[in-house]
Amino acid sequence: MVDPREFRFEFPCPQCQGRLRLRDRSLIGTRWSCPECKAPLEIRDASQGGLVATLAMAESTKLQPPAAGIGVRTATALVAIVLITGVAVFVLQAPEPPPPIPAQPVAVSPQPPTPDPIPESVPPAPAPVVSAETQLIAIGQWLGQQHVKHGAFPVGVEPGSLPVSERFGWMALFVEETSNAAQATPDRTRSWNDPANDLFVRQRVGGLINPLVSIVASESGHPAGHYVGVAGVGTDAPSLPKSNPRSGIFGVNRRTTRDDIRDGTANTLMVLGVDSSPDSWASGAGAMRGLSAEPYLHGPDHFGTGQADGMFALMADGSVKFLSSQTDPKLLRRMAAMADGLPLDAAVPGEPKDPEPAATHQDQTPITVEVTPERRGYDYERNLSVSITRFQTPQPIMLRVLLRQLAELSAMPIDLGDLAEDAALNQLVSVDLKQTTIRGVLEECLKPAQLSFTADEKGIRLRRAAP
Secondary structure, three states, X not given: OOOHHHOOEEEEOOOOOOXXXXXXXXXXXXXXXXXXXXXEEEEEEOHHHOEEEEEOOOOOOOOOOOXXXXXXXHHOOOOEEEEXXXXXXXXXXXXXXXXXXXXXXXXXXXXXXXXXXXXXXXXXXXXXXXXXXXXXXXXXXXXXXXXXXXXXXXXXXXXXXXXXXXXEEHHHHHHHHHOOOOOOOOOOOOOOOOHHHHHHXXXXXXXXXXXXXXXXXXXOOOEEOOEEEEEEEXXXXXXXXXXXXXXXXXXXXXXXOHHHOOOOHHHOEEEXXXXXXXXXXXXXXXXXXXXXXXXXXXXXXXXXXXXXXXXXXXXXXXXXXXXXXXXXXXXXXXXXXXXXXXXXXXXXXXXXXXOOOOOOOOOOOOOOOOOOOOOOOOOHHHHHOOEEEEEEOOOXXXXXXXXXXXXXXXXXXXXOHHHOOOHHHHOEEXXXXXXXXXXXXXHHHXXXXXXXXXXXXXXXXXXXXXX
């Protein structure tokens, strides 16, 4: 193993910037080929006692033997490659010493440089993995960027004066912003299937084609999209107002924000796949669907992403979940509705449904309102006679505060009258009584302030004690 500490000099290849190393200065003036890029190099003296490699002349591209006198210590070493912190470092050391030079010069035919050995087999680079899961992740990232940019997710069907069936949908905006066919710009004043929009609409968009779904064209003959926005619950879900408990994220002219998803973004379906009867990705009406009939996987709504035991789904928080075919359909309906207020617990009854209509009163009979009877007075004798085993203030307390506590304890108001601002109520008192009553506590705490009280059915009133 090559020990990096044996090499004193380090410098870059001027061609590929690979890091080269030498043990000593004995190779100054020799010419080499860079182990990485094969560029012809010449080792030269540098400033401050260092070494530097420069590109040699084109006619001297072969590796040159070292000058006579190179020690045996470096003569048997090979060119090594060392990886340090992820950077390739090439250590230049002298090759095997040449045979002795004969007395008479002998002409030697130049030998071409030996090519690098070619591995017997090189495994092919793996093809990029394209799946419904990765495609949904990409769609989710784009939808998240739209929310950041515009403060809301895209509308399911773009607004306009054309009928809903002729307008572009949210996936058309996705294609327009992410595809490479920038020259094909849709004309939104025309129907999505107008011949004037063919250059844009007839693109086959790889990011919307699930490789596990064999049908790649819609019934109209346009390139299909294998994903749809979730509109909620029911065939009429795309046209529901945002406030309806059956509404999902996508709808006609419905612009949804994360604040509208009151059931939680991680619990709300945003985009599902379709594995049969796909629509054109450009069609607004075909770019979203509600959950209308069971079973939802491979059923009348054609939801699926090519797996027999479930399907991938994009949630409103950008995550992708695999929903098993055994998932309770009731839970799928709750996940499709963004604000039905129902938990994802099948044991809890309830369905996303339309709000109850406001009640109308057909009966014209006047409503009789009962009048609250006049309040009776306090039973002050009973309240003040409530027995107390022990009443103690752990530390001195302001009389004003203690009186509030006694008012609560007696369930009667204490009227301070003209004593409300009296300084006597601010002094500190301590009380420690056993086997007493509320009356006894009240009398004891008022003594230091030279106050007393009277009580009747209206409550307790303070007064100054008689001299």
